[in-house]
Amino acid sequence: MAARDxxxxxxxxxxxxxIGERWALLIVRDLLVGPRRYGxxxxxxxxxxxxxxxxxxKELQEAGILRRMPRSRVIVYELTPYGRELxxxxxxxxxxxxKTLGEPRDEQIITPxxxxxxxxxxxxxxxxxxxxxxAYSARVGPAExxxxxxxxxxxxxxxxxxxxxxxxxxxxxxxxxxxxLAPGRAIETGVVEVLHGPGELLDRFASTFHLAA
Amino acid sequence: MAARDxxxxxxxxxxxxxIGERWALLIVRDLLVGPRRYGxxxxxxxxxxxxxxxxxxKELQEAGILRRMPRSRVIVYELTPYGRELxxxxxxxxxxxxKTLGEPRDEQIITPxxxxxxxxxxxxxxxxxxxxxxAYSARVGPAExxxxxxxxxxxxxxxxxxxxxxxxxxxxxxxxxxxxLAPGRAIETGVVEVLHGPGELLDRFASTFHLAA
DNA sequence: CTGCATCCCGGATGATACTG
DNA sequence: CAGTATCATCCGGGATGCAG
Numbered sequence: 001m002a003a004r005d006x007x008x009x010x011x012x013x014x015x016x017x018x019i020g021e022r023w024a025l026l027i028v029r030d031l032l033v034g035p036r037r038y039g040x041x042x043x044x045x046x047x048x049x050x051x052x053x054x055x056x057x058k059e060l061q062e063a064g065i066l067r068r069m070p071r072s073r074v075i076v077y078e079l080t081p082y083g084r085e086l087x088x089x090x091x092x093x094x095x096x097x098x099k100t101l102g103e104p105r106d107e108q109i110i111t112p113x114x115x116x117x118x119x120x121x122x123x124x125x126x127x128x129x130x131x132x133x134x135a136y137s138a139r140v141g142p143a144e145x146x147x148x149x150x151x152x153x154x155x156x157x158x159x160x161x162x163x164x165x166x167x168x169x170x171x172x173x174x175x176x177x178x179x180x181l182a183p184g185r186a187i188e189t190g191v192v193e194v195l196h197g198p199g200e201l202l203d204r205f206a207s208t209f210h211l212a213a
Numbered sequence: 214m215a216a217r218d219x220x221x222x223x224x225x226x227x228x229x230x231x232i233g234e235r236w237a238l239l240i241v242r243d244l245l246v247g248p249r250r251y252g253x254x255x256x257x258x259x260x261x262x263x264x265x266x267x268x269x270x271k272e273l274q275e276a277g278i279l280r281r282m283p284r285s286r287v288i289v290y291e292l293t294p295y296g297r298e299l300x301x302x303x304x305x306x307x308x309x310x311x312k313t314l315g316e317p318r319d320e321q322i323i324t325p326x327x328x329x330x331x332x333x334x335x336x337x338x339x340x341x342x343x344x345x346x347x348a349y350s351a352r353v354g355p356a357e358x359x360x361x362x363x364x365x366x367x368x369x370x371x372x373x374x375x376x377x378x379x380x381x382x383x384x385x386x387x388x389x390x391x392x393x394l395a396p397g398r399a400i401e402t403g404v405v406e407v408l409h410g411p412g413e414l415l416d417r418f419a420s421t422f423h424l425a426a
Numbered sequence: 427c428t429g430c431a432t433c434c435c436g437g438a439t440g441a442t443a444c445t446g
Numbered sequence: 447c448a449g450t451a452t453c454a455t456c457c458g459g460g461a462t463g464c465a466g
Contacts, residue, residue, distance in 0.1 A: 004439095007260040009317040009384055010327035011334055012242050012303060015310025020235065022458070029225050038429050047220040049459050054430055064313070075429075085309055090225060092302045097228025100277070100295070104222040114223035121224055171222055217438090217458090235439075251448050262440050267449055288448075 018063045019086065023048050024056050028083060029090050030113040031066060033156075035078035044111045094121040098178075099213040104171040112143040116156045119145075122177050122211040125152035131204055137166035137196075140173050149208055165197035165205070176205075179212050231276045232299065236261055237269050241296060242303050243326040244279060246369075248291035257324045307334040311391075312426040317384040325356040329369045332358070335390050335424040338365035344417055350379035350409075353386050362421055378410035378418070389418075392425050 006013040019025050023045065030036055030044045042053055057077060060066045065083035069076050079086075094117055104110075129152045136147040137160065146163070148155040169192045175181035176192070183202040186192040192202060219226045232238050236258065243249055243257045255266055270290060273279045278296035282289050292299075307330055317323075342365045349360040350373065359376070361368045382405045388394035389405070396415040399405040405415060 005260075005318070005321070006236075006239065006258075007320050007322065008239075008258075008327055009314075009321035009323050011307035011309075011311030011314055011331050012327065013239065013310070014314045015306045016238060018310065018313075020238075022233065023219075025229060025233075026219065026221075026226065039427090042429095045219075045221075047218075047459080049461090050430065051432080051460095052458060055458095057430095082313070085312075089302065089305045089309055092305050093228045094224035096224075096298055096302055097226070097231065098224030099298075100231075101222075101224055101227045105218070107220050108218070108222035109220065110222050114221055114225065118224050255448090260440090262442085263449065264441090264451085265439065268439095270449095 015089075018065065019060075021056065021059070023052060024060060025086075025090065025093070027053075027056055027060065028065065028079070028086050029094075029117050030111075031077060031079045031083070032087055032090060033113045033116045035069070035071075035076040036113075037074055037076050041077065044113045046109060046111075090117065091121050094118060095211060098122070098174075098211050101174055110141040110143050110171060112145060112158055115140050115143045115145060119147065119156055119209055120154060122209040123149075123154045124208060124210055125154070127210070128152060128154070128208045131208065134165070134201065134204060134208075135161065135163040136201075136205060137161075137163040138173075139168040141170050163197065165199075165201040166195040167202065168193045168195060176202075177209050177211055179206075179210060182206075228302075231278065232273075234269065234272070236265060237273060238299075238303065238306070240266075240269055240273065241278065241292070241299050242307075242330050243324075244290060244292045244296070245300055245303060246326045246329045248282070248284075248289040249326075250287055250289050254290065257326050259322060259324075303330065304334050307331060308424060311335070311387075311424050314387055323354040323356050323384060325358060325371055328353050328356045328358060332360065332369055332422055333367060335422040336362075336367045337421060337423055338367070340423070341365060341367070341421045344421065347378070347414065347417060347421075348374065348376040349414075349418060350374075350376040351386075352381040354383050376410065378412075378414040379408040380415065381406045381408060389415075390422050390424055392419075392423060395419075 005017055019028060026045055027041060030041060061068060064080055066077050066079050069078055098118065098121060128149050133150040138145050138147055144158060146157050146159055146161050172191045176186055183206045187194060187199050187202060218230055232241060239258055240254060243254060274281060277293055279290050279292050282291055311331065311334060341362050346363040351358050351360055357371060359370050359372055359374050385404045389399055396419045400407060400412050400415060
């Protein structure tokens, strides 16, 4: 019922039977950021048809990966413990894909949840542990994120709060994270616009979040 | 040409555009074991239609994941360095799927390459390092494997060689690896048949390869 | 308004036959 | 052996409808 089978008995085929269908892992990716409502998922996955979203949610639920939770008149979807164990998979996949991520195509947008997971992918806890705790406010295209780094811990949420550095940028954040573009030059050339706080903190940001090809 | 896009700009969507199509990651899995010819891949993926295999190979080649290599009159497919970087993804996926792998269904078969990758998934290098080097010959259903463990290194190949323990079993090897079935009981009940060497070495095998739900 | 279900169509997938 | 060609089928995409 979930996915068509591959006729093989093994861990990888089993996994692909559960989350190998189109869109399935992207739903999991967004739910790794936090519980989401049907409409929120639809907004975060702009090209997904509503019937496909409904079908995937049903399949993922039957597979024990997520739960429908009625929460005060609305329904939210949240990962089960087994679903949350997909985080290493999603991070590994994101790291691999990030390495050959080029410039964005015209129809490609940046969503808050995908950006959040990309930041988690690029996060270097061991580097962060050597640096002071820092809070950033980053607007990456349409995504507004509050990024708090404290020791080896990373917390990315939507919304605002007091921060050490606030900046605005676009898809070029990729070149900052990959090391192609130095933080100083990013500010000089206007690729990153600092709204608040000392621009030097962008160096710390680039050290904390780094993933090279 | 490769995959349809998801309309998003990010590492995970990029990865899924490259290897998210049906069968793609299974081809990668088999090539992680070693270079393979077209016919070998077809045998290892019993249900794949030949046109789909041909299409995937072309797409994966264009994506820079594998190469067609003419090798003395025949063509072999092998992963590029970028393709080999998918190993963490495949192992993470395999580990996740293995945890809820049940009993095999009727049409499900065990192939040498899928078994090899499952063993790599379950391999515990830190445990193996504490144990003497050991060579096993395992026949798991139709798959005949030579398994050599030396310190933190694991080498699984087809074919034969001198071994410390030779045994035969079936899909129940999963219960041995998951810890559901103790090695001693596996031998007593005939689930594992020891062909050569001391049966106690099966304990060492189960310690070396372990992955619980 | 949210949370889906239905309908139709195009393109990807699957089975089989065939060829250099 | 290593694919290509053909055709049927099914899934995914887009628009629309509708109930709580």
